[in-house]
Amino acid sequence: MSQLKVYNSIxxxxxxxxxxxxxxxxxxxxxxTVSGESHLGHARPYITFDVIYxxxxxxxxxxxxxxxxxxxxxxxxxxxxxxxxISKKAVLEKLEPMELVQKxxxxxxxxxxxxxxIPPSIEPTATxxxxxxxxxxxxxIEAGYxxxxxxxxxxxxxxxxxxxxxxxxxxxxxxxxxxxxxxxxGQEEKRDTADFALWKNAAPExxxxxxxxxxxxxxxxxxxxxxMATKYLGAQFDIHGGGMDLLFPHHESEIAQSTICNHTAPxxxxxxxxxxxxxxxxxxxxxxxxxxxxxxxxxxxxxLEKAFHPMTIRFFILQTHYRSxxxxxxxxxxASEKGLKRLWDAYENLGKLKQEDSLQEASDAGLESKVKKLxxxxxxxxxxxxxxxxxLANMFEIVPVINSMKDxxxxxxxLSKQTFGLLQRNFKIxxxxxxxxxxxxxxxxxxxxxxMQLLIDIRKEAKGKKDFVTSDKIRNQLAQLGxxxxxxxxxxxxxxxx
RNA sequence: GGUCCUGUGGCCGAGUGGCUAGGCAGAGCUCUGCAAAAGCUCCUACACCAGUUCGAAUCUGGUCGGGACCUCCA
Numbered sequence: 001m002s003q004l005k006v007y008n009s010i011x012x013x014x015x016x017x018x019x020x021x022x023x024x025x026x027x028x029x030x031x032x033t034v035s036g037e038s039h040l041g042h043a044r045p046y047i048t049f050d051v052i053y054x055x056x057x058x059x060x061x062x063x064x065x066x067x068x069x070x071x072x073x074x075x076x077x078x079x080x081x082x083x084x085x086i087s088k089k090a091v092l093e094k095l096e097p098m099e100l101v102q103k104x105x106x107x108x109x110x111x112x113x114x115x116x117x118i119p120p121s122i123e124p125t126a127t128x129x130x131x132x133x134x135x136x137x138x139x140x141i142e143a144g145y146x147x148x149x150x151x152x153x154x155x156x157x158x159x160x161x162x163x164x165x166x167x168x169x170x171x172x173x174x175x176x177x178x179x180x181x182x183x184x185x186g187q188e189e190k191r192d193t194a195d196f197a198l199w200k201n202a203a204p205e206x207x208x209x210x211x212x213x214x215x216x217x218x219x220x221x222x223x224x225x226x227x228m229a230t231k232y233l234g235a236q237f238d239i240h241g242g243g244m245d246l247l248f249p250h251h252e253s254e255i256a257q258s259t260i261c262n263h264t265a266p267x268x269x270x271x272x273x274x275x276x277x278x279x280x281x282x283x284x285x286x287x288x289x290x291x292x293x294x295x296x297x298x299x300x301x302x303x304l305e306k307a308f309h310p311m312t313i314r315f316f317i318l319q320t321h322y323r324s325x326x327x328x329x330x331x332x333x334x335a336s337e338k339g340l341k342r343l344w345d346a347y348e349n350l351g352k353l354k355q356e357d358s359l360q361e362a363s364d365a366g367l368e369s370k371v372k373k374l375x376x377x378x379x380x381x382x383x384x385x386x387x388x389x390x391x392l393a394n395m396f397e398i399v400p401v402i403n404s405m406k407d408x409x410x411x412x413x414x415l416s417k418q419t420f421g422l423l424q425r426n427f428k429i430x431x432x433x434x435x436x437x438x439x440x441x442x443x444x445x446x447x448x449x450x451x452m453q454l455l456i457d458i459r460k461e462a463k464g465k466k467d468f469v470t471s472d473k474i475r476n477q478l479a480q481l482g483x484x485x486x487x488x489x490x491x492x493x494x495x496x497x498x
Numbered sequence: 499g500g501u502c503c504u505g506u507g508g509c510c511g512a513g514u515g516g517c518u519a520g521g522c523a524g525a526g527c528u529c530u531g532c533a534a535a536a537g538c539u540c541c542u543a544c545a546c547c548a549g550u551u552c553g554a555a556u557c558u559g560g561u562c563g564g565g566a567c568c569u570c571c572a
Contacts, residue, residue: 038572070570170501172500246572247502249570275566275571276572282566283572285571316510325504329509331523332509335510335521389520392512393521395520400536407529409529466531475533475534479534484535486534486535489530
């Protein structure tokens with residue numbers, strides 16, 4: 001089998017992946033800020049890294065996957081802010097930060113479950129690691145790379161850049177950063193505009209605040225990831241992932257902090273997913289083009305013609321390489337929906353075919369070698385920087401073979417016992433275990449199965465007597481209920497829920 | 499303005515210098531009581547201009563277009 005190669009953002013090239021401790025992989029992925037609802041854009045990194053997590057595990061690694069919850073910072077809930085300003089005094093009418101955080105954390109977990117993502121090994125919260133963050137800031141101050149002003153602490157980028165490569169990851173040039181003339185609030189405290197906050201002084205009315213050696217305040221954005229990654233994965237770990245928009249300043253700053261604190265570069269492989277765009281534009285609050293996940297699942301959004309199943313979104317994302325932008329549209333999602341159905345139906349049909357029907361020798365040598373090659377390429381493509389799109393393309397090339405076997409226009413014995421087994425095993429591993437796809441039909445209970453079998457039997461009898469009025473009645477009325485009944489070759493019938 | 503990415507058929511998208519993925523949509527045929535599904539076949543594109551090469555969607559330079567980051571945005 002070929003070696004796994006990953007594109008490393010910091011070296012800008014594909015490198016052979018080798019973990020620090022053989023057989024073990026430490027992976028940190030920047031998690032959500034739970035001050036609002038997740039949208040389609042958020043789905044991309046979590047699905048991408050879920051597949052990476054699953055694949056690394058499949059390769060035999062014990063993976064510790066850490067994904068944080070950013071629940072500290074300056075939070076305001078939309079709509080409730082105004083309410084607060086009317087200065088209601090009652091406790092219950094005021095914004096309670098933890099209530100807000102809990103609400104969106106729950107919603108996030110629910111959405112991730114819908115996508116069938118595996119929960120991370122550790123999901124630390126920023127508020128649960130204030131102590132670690134303060135310790136880290138202290139160390140940086142002691143090392144002389146941070147300074148305190150009015151209860152806030154800033155990282156001294158200029159000093160760091162004198163001996164380290166600040167900007168290496170993001171391709172930023174330190175001189176340009178130092179020259180930036182942008183005027184923002186609170187900037188006057190900093191020695192230099194490029195400096196970033198490690199700790200921020202909080203005004204008394206600020207809703208989230210903790211005691212620190214520098215007074216009451218809250219941690220800077222970047223330090224939380226550094227502190228939690230260090231705590232759970234060590235001073236140096238294998239993979240750090242996140243969206244490309246986090247390259248700068250977030251990840252660049254993480255490198256600086258951790259390097260000063262732990263005297264080593266924190267991350268071996270930086271992996272960044274690209275953005276989901278809508279009409280060519282990144283999906284984001286500031287562009288006013290956000291489609292929330294709840295809206296996507298319900299279809300309740302002006303841009304959506306209908307509701308889309310979470311699995312459709314997952315498949316949609318896997319059809320593209322993770323480092324390419326992915327353009328959203330109704331049409332594209334509709335295409336994914338149909339494509340997924342075609343793949344899933346074939347996958348289910350494959351599972352029902354009997355391996356005993358094949359022999360040691362293949363009766364169709366050409367098909368045998370074609371199918372074998374297509375299946376064996378799964379690993380090769382995935383090892384090439386997780387090319388899920390190419391694996392799926394190969395699967396689709398096999399779909400007609402499976403469907404023909406089901407229709408008996410190609411005998412199962414066209415393939416050798418060995419290759420047929422390979423096909424069945426690998427489809428299961430790749431479709432379910434690695435790509436994490438699952439059935440779109442939620443109703444799979446045995447009573448319904450029984451009722452359907454009864455209707456199918458009655459319809460078969462009617463058809464046998466050429467009583468098409470009855471047979472059509474059954475099929476049409478079921479269709480009205482959203483159950484599609486199909487006649488198959490040989491008189492069998494199959495059904496699924498639309 | 500600075501740094502970087504990108505431009506593929508009606509749509510979404512893979513693409514490692516030659517063998518020109520895949521999905522969806524569209525057309526025809528087969529199967530079929532009808533329908534649906536399925537199978538087979540067709541539609542063969544790489545923004546533009548120059549260059550390198552026997553050969554370029556792929557490499558180089560330029561032009562034009564789109565985008566990301568430089569704002570606590572995945």
